[in-house]
Amino acid sequence: MTRTQKTVFILVAVVALILGLTVNKVLTSKGQADPTALLDAGIVLLPQSRDLPELSLVDQDGQAFRVDRLEKQWSLLFFGYTFCPDICPATLAELRQLRTLLPEEARDNLRVVLVSVDPQRDTPEQLKKYLGYFDAEFIGLTGELEAIQKLANAVSIPFIPADTSEENYTVNHSGNLVIVGPDGTQRGFIRAPLKNAKLAAQLPELLKPAG
Structure with a gap:
């Protein structure tokens, strides 16, 4: 590599670094969440939102x-159930606890829904x-097992229906949460176990009302 080529290479690298810092500053100024910080909090956003199936449950x-x-x-x-012994x-x-850690605006713009995997x-x-x-203020949903399974599969939180003939049966299910946006589409997941301190730092920006 000639001296001139080295000089050009260095200039290109410097320009790229400056552009990168500028883009990062612009994104930060617009309030866009840091993907690394979101992942560290256990928040995984989908590259493309998913529609939820059209079905009816009972609250x-x-x-x-x-x-x-x-x-x-x-x-x-x-997705859980009231006879669950631990998760x-x-x-x-x-x-x-997480709701108490959120500012009022974020708390008012968030609903928590327990979808029962044990409708029996x-x-x-x-x-x-x-x-x-x-x-x-938490919402509980139950209904036909088939409808619940359809919803769970659509949002990639499958569970294994229990043998309800057994006494004191338990249901195998995930501890992950599904994030649904104000447009009614799935936006992502929050991985278990929950990291409340980090979630409280990241969720307020995500939960800001549109507009």
Whole structure:
């Protein structure tokens, strides 16, 4: 490599570095989240949002709840059940704590939804009683097992239905959360176990109302 070529190479590298720093500064100034910080908090955003299936479940008040009602706010969906011995109560307690760590605007723009993977035992009444131990604003959904499986598969949180003939049966399921945007589409996941301090730092920017 000649001296002139080396000089040109160095100039190109310097220009590239300056452009990179400039682009990073512009993105930061626009309030865009740092992908590395999001991943460190356990937040995985999809490269392209996914539509949710058109189906109806039943909420904790016994009212029909269409999945397309998950609009206008951000939602965190957790697939679990009220007779779960460990993952579910721990996750719901962490979600209750997370809400207290968020600023008011972010908290008001976020709903937490427990989708039951044990509809045989999780009646609306059972869901309402159980969620009341954590946060009365949490939403509980139950319904036909087939519909719940369809939703779980669509958002890539499959579970293994239990043998309900067994006494005190348990259900194998994931502890990950599904992120649903205000447009009703899946935007990503939050990986378990939850890192509340880091989530509280990253979620407010993500949960800002559109516009």
